[in-house]
Amino acid sequence: MSDDAEPEEIIQTLPLDRWHHAQGARMVPFAGYSMPIQYEGIIAEHLWARESAGLFDVSHMGQLLIRGEHGTDGVDTALEALMPGDFTGLGVDRMRYSLLLDDEGGILDDLMVTRRTGDFYLVVNGATKADDIAHLHEYLPEELILNHLDDQALLALQGPKAVDALARICPGVDMLVFMTAGAFEIAGVPVWVSRSGYTGEDGFEISLPAADAEQVAALIAAQPEVRPIGLGARDSLRLEAGLPLYGHDLDTTTDAAEAGLGFAVPKRRRAEGGFPGATRTVRHFNEGASRKRIGLILAGRLPAREGAAIFDGDDQVGTVTSGGFSPSLQVPIAMGYVAAASATLNRPLQIEVRGKRLDATVAPMPFVPHRYVRQGS
Structure with a gap:
């Protein structure tokens, strides 16, 4: 070699x-x-x-523990400086979906954060865990201890x-x-x-x-x-289930508003800011982003794959980021990003697949209803 x-x-x-x-x-x-x-x-x-x-x-995913000298002291505020979630208000043994952001509000990773009795437990994506660990080591206060549970x-x-x-x-x-x-x-x-x-x-x-x-x-x-x-x-x-996959539907060119992840940025954080890219992210939530993540149902049986161009009339307005055939619905489905003007529900669009334009319709997500067991259900 x-x-x-x-x-x-x-x-x-x-x-x-x-x-x-x-x-x-x-x-x-x-x-x-x-x-x-x-x-x-x-x-x-x-x-x-x-x-x-x-x-x-x-098991390829990264499991991390973060704690301070006295359990969780200071960990919640440190995490809020890197992510837009509400961690100071997170109860013991409760979880939040959140986003690790760069200085422009671009998404470095999506992850799960749980407050436990003596630490915070994070699960990050497998393909990004080395970068996530390096990022956390760089930006967390020195007195906090980060362990990778390899x-x-x-x-x-x-x-x-x-x-x-x-x-x-x-x-x-x-x-x-x-x-x-x-x-x-x-x-x-x-x-x-x-x-x-x-x-x-x-x-x-x-x-x-x-x-x-x-x-x-x-x-x-x-x-x-x-x-x-x-x-x-x-x-x-x-x-x-309409759930985005990091590296396909989410990346550093995407912010939380464009991705339709408003639940990951609660009201307090939008009002107070204090997380990376807060100015851009909050502006997009308040004023509307120029593009949006949408769901699509295609006519026929041929699925659209990542990278396929999305057209509104003669104009390319976006790109498919995930697509395939739905075994549950027996139709091709996809998600992608389009210009906000083309993101209205039930709008007819077209997707270019193998040199042909296939008819598609903007559909609500999830395509199949979530069946989570929530408190009181």
């Missing part, structure tokens, strides 16, 4: 790599890891997760029967509601469980020691409601 040749990317294995192979998974490189894209087939796995419960391995695995159990399957082996988890979390045990293994996920279904994410991942995964998968599900169905499920 010549001196100036690009070094080959090192592909890491997940704690469950052997288990995935034993289940017949087809493995592909993703975010620097060898990951299962499917087991029995993407459509079958997708529909199973919508009807029963699917087990996903998301010895922890992360599993997601998603679907309407997830609670039945998990409560059988993890007593007490059925008491959680959407966006709450707590410490539990599965077969003597300590686990941190949140009632959350990224499929639009009810479900849980389970953080556990990597050394115990195979034992716990096998126990969960042995429940009659559960089958293992790969990356392919995870993507189609989150697209049906």
Whole structure:
């Protein structure tokens, strides 16, 4: 190899790599890891997760702990200096979806933040975790301690029967509601469980020691409601749920207002500011952004993929950022960004696919209703 040749990317294995192979998974490189894209087939796995419960391995994601000298003292305000969420008002064992922002309000990553009794627990995207950790080390106050939990695995159990399957082996988890979390045990293994996920279904994410991942995964998968599900169905499920994927639907060229993530920037933060890019972000919320993320339903059966041009009449007004065929609805769906004037619901647009213009309609998201179990439901 010549001196100036690009070094080959090192592909890491997940704690469950052997288990995935034993289940017949087809493995592909993703975010620097060898990951299962499917087991029995993407459509079958997708529909199973919508009807029963699917087990996903998301151990490639970054799990971080941040604490001060005296537990959570000062952590909430430090996080508010980097993100637009309300963390000072976040209760113990409660979670927020938030955004790590650059100085212009561009999105560096989207992530989950949980206040625990003695620390804050963050889950960041696998492809961005090294950059996120570097960013946090640079901008958090020196007295705060950041730990990367690289010895922890992360599993997601998603679907309407997830609670039945998990409560059988993890007593007490059925008491959680959407966006709450707590410490539990599965077969003597300590686990941190949140009632959350990224499929639009009810479900849980389970953080556990990597050394115990195979034992716990096998126990969960042995429940009659559960089958293992790969990356392919995870993507189609989150697209049906209208949930953006970082690096595709979100990036540093996008702010929270353009992305339609108003819930991630509550009123107090819009009024007070104090987070990166607050001026631009708040202006776009108040006055309207020049472009917006929209949902699209296509006529016919041919799906549009990322990068396809979106037209309003003769003018290109935007680009598809995610697209595919919806197994639940049996139609092609997509999301993308278009000029605000073209973002009105039910507006007829066209998407260029393989040199042809396909008719599409601006549709509300989620395409498939969310089924989260909320407080009081």
